[in-house]
Amino acid sequence: MTMTAGAATSSPRKGADATLDRVLADLGAITGMAVAVFDEDGREIAGVPPVADSGQWNAETVEVPIVVSGLDVGRVRVRAHGGDRDAVIQAESVARLAASFVEGRAQAEREQHAMAAELDAMADELLARYEEITTLSQLGEALGAVFEPKEICRISLQRAQLATGAQSGLVALSETDVLSTEAGAEDAAAVAAARCAVRTRRQVLLHEGESPETGAESEVAAGGPLLAVPLVPMTGGEVDAPLGALVVGRPPGAGRFTAGDAKLATSIAMQVASAIRSSRLIASLREAERVQHEIEIAADVQRALLPGSPPTLAGLELSGRCVPATNVGGDLYDHVLDRSGGLWLLIADVAGHSIGSALIMAMARTVLRREIADGRSPTEVLAATNETLYADLDASGLFITVFCGRLDLATGDFTYASGGQNPPLLRRASGELVELDADGMPAGFLPTIQYEEKKLRLSAGDLVVLYTDGVVEAEGTDGTLFGEDRLRNVVEKSGDAPASSVVGAIFEGLDQHGGHQADDVTLLAARWGDPI
Amino acid sequence: MSRLTRILVVDDEPHILRMLKVLLSKHGYDVTVAIDGGDGLQRVRADRPDIVVLDANMPVFDGYELCRRIRDDESLSPQPYVLMLTAGGQAKDAEKAATAGVDEFMTKPFSPVQFAARLAEIQAGRA
Structure with a gap:
């Protein structure tokens, strides 16, 4: 591009501006005057006739300044035809004409330059946006299939360095106020900048030698330019606490980071934070799913521990049911035949209904069955079970309430003992209701426990109902407990109904009472017919 | 001193x-x-560029023909290094470009930073 004198931004050569040469030539031909244009340093740019000899300029010479945007950028000189007034006025007119031509062109060129500069600035801005969009879209693509936080950090750091022209950096995640570097090099200044970004929730732009104001870290100065941004996930308005920080750095002597770099890094950080949050969410969902699966397995195992169909015994009908409040329960009932013609009725309740309670229950069942197989009496069975399980119960802070009774199938003699279990109800064929109470503490209270042994004889038509506290403590929709009175009422009215019907009627009563089942509910009923 | 790389x-x-x-x-x-x-x-004939960056789809004749x-x-x-930019970026386009004598095929949108970095590599390779 050829510069006119007016632009005065480069050093124009004479003859370089053909248009100006032509205009001056025409002007010279018409007026017969010598016309020349000089730049601000007094160098001739164009002239007619070529008048390098300064001797041509004399007293008859008229000089007019060339002014562009208020700046004096050159001169037009015209030599008048003579010293008289008319000749000078004429020369001045010609000089003004030439000057305004140069000024007009210079002005137009300035405007053109300004417009070009503006367009370049817009293109620059467009480049920055283009970079941002591409970086974010590539990052999104790269993070799409990654769920491991460390890998997310590694990929993001790589992209952030590329996009901001950084050579170093790190991504740190904070967990309960501790910031740990997941990707990149543990540079002291970078770590301090990361802390500062997390604490202030703002970007930290450091020039070489500067240090972030982070109190304890205030002595750490950046070796080269540093840029730290907090990892804040995208949310629907509410501002979450930063999950960590992204830091990029350049070597000493390299150019400082710009506001554009900070903007880009912030966009990247937002995407990284969202990916990290999703990854944590997925991990916790997977964990919950895994735990749920294990609980279901435990529930299956526990169901298998409950007795199957009751044995068919002449003169005796049995029915039991256990409904845990959650997947796994702490209740147990059992019926076991021993080698000396006795039928054992057991019911127990471990505090809580967690996996731990279920495990203790499984152990208790094994120990109780073993003690029964060893031919012991009910008090001996409970004492031995307590001694065996005491250490485990004590360690886990759990205890077991348990009732066990042995029914001599030949005589109808029922010998029983209880460790803090709700006393079973005996409904005599006559309609009389008896509580089968016996003194004893729940297993797990003391290392050694003495149990009271009680004994009575069942008559034909008698009904024994064993139950856990989940029955009487079931809370109804109106807030009242199901209670012993309701239970006694159902048992009292059962007449000579089969044991299974009595169990069914109690569950029906619980259903009618309504409410949410908060505890395991377990029942075992036995109806004594005629001894063989 | 060698002249500036002309693109x-x-x-x-x-x-x-x-x-x-x-x-x-x-x-x-x-x-x-x-x-x-x-x-x-x-312009190629007049300016003798070292690198030609061309769009695939253009009037008069397209990037492949050019x-x-x-x-x-x-x-x-010597022949210039030819880098083609295209919005399509499908495998068959890349094949067509290679057949036309294109040295390198890049898809839009591209990262300006990465683009500049790539040109620096090309320049270093030709130096």
Whole structure:
């Protein structure tokens, strides 16, 4: 591009501006005057006739300044035809004409330059946006299939360095106020900048030698330019606490980071934070799913521990049911035949209904069955079970309430003992209701426990109902407990109904009472017919 | 001292053209531009660029044809490095580009930073 004198931004050569040469030539031909244009340093740019000899300029010479945007950028000189007034006025007119031509062109060129500069600035801005969009879209693509936080950090750091022209950096995640570097090099200044970004929730732009104001870290100065941004996930308005920080750095002597770099890094950080949050969410969902699966397995195992169909015994009908409040329960009932013609009725309740309670229950069942197989009496069975399980119960802070009774199938003699279990109800064929109470503490209270042994004889038509506290403590929709009175009422009215019907009627009563089942509910009923 | 690496950018989108010109000028290249295949061929012959960055789809004749004509022109020696930019970026386009004599195929959108970095590599390779 050829510069006119007016632009005065480069050093124009004479003859370089053909248009100006032509205009001056025409002007010279018409007026017969010598016309020349000089730049601000007094160098001739164009002239007619070529008048390098300064001797041509004399007293008859008229000089007019060339002014562009208020700046004096050159001169037009015209030599008048003579010293008289008319000749000078004429020369001045010609000089003004030439000057305004140069000024007009210079002005137009300035405007053109300004417009070009503006367009370049817009293109620059467009480049920055283009970079941002591409970086974010590539990052999104790269993070799409990654769920491991460390890998997310590694990929993001790589992209952030590329996009901001950084050579170093790190991504740190904070967990309960501790910031740990997941990707990149543990540079002291970078770590301090990361802390500062997390604490202030703002970007930290450091020039070489500067240090972030982070109190304890205030002595750490950046070796080269540093840029730290907090990892804040995208949310629907509410501002979450930063999950960590992204830091990029350049070597000493390299150019400082710009506001554009900070903007880009912030966009990247937002995407990284969202990916990290999703990854944590997925991990916790997977964990919950895994735990749920294990609980279901435990529930299956526990169901298998409950007795199957009751044995068919002449003169005796049995029915039991256990409904845990959650997947796994702490209740147990059992019926076991021993080698000396006795039928054992057991019911127990471990505090809580967690996996731990279920495990203790499984152990208790094994120990109780073993003690029964060893031919012991009910008090001996409970004492031995307590001694065996005491250490485990004590360690886990759990205890077991348990009732066990042995029914001599030949005589109808029922010998029983209880460790803090709700006393079973005996409904005599006559309609009389008896509580089968016996003194004893729940297993797990003391290392050694003495149990009271009680004994009575069942008559034909008698009904024994064993139950856990989940029955009487079931809370109804109106807030009242199901209670012993309701239970006694159902048992009292059962007449000579089969044991299974009595169990069914109690569950029906619980259903009618309504409410949410908060505890395991377990029942075992036995109806004594005629001894063989 | 060797002259600046000269890059010719051929694209019918004025804003892409301006953007690339600003980007590459900032990175110290001597940049000339052309707005279609025909214009592009004239500029290649006149300016003798070291690298030609061309769009795939352009009026008069497209980027593939422009590249073929550059390759067929024996007066152009040494031949420029030809980098094609395309919005499509499918496998068959890349194949077509390779057949036309394109050295490198890049898809839009591209990262300006990565683009400049790649050009620096190409420049280093040709030095």
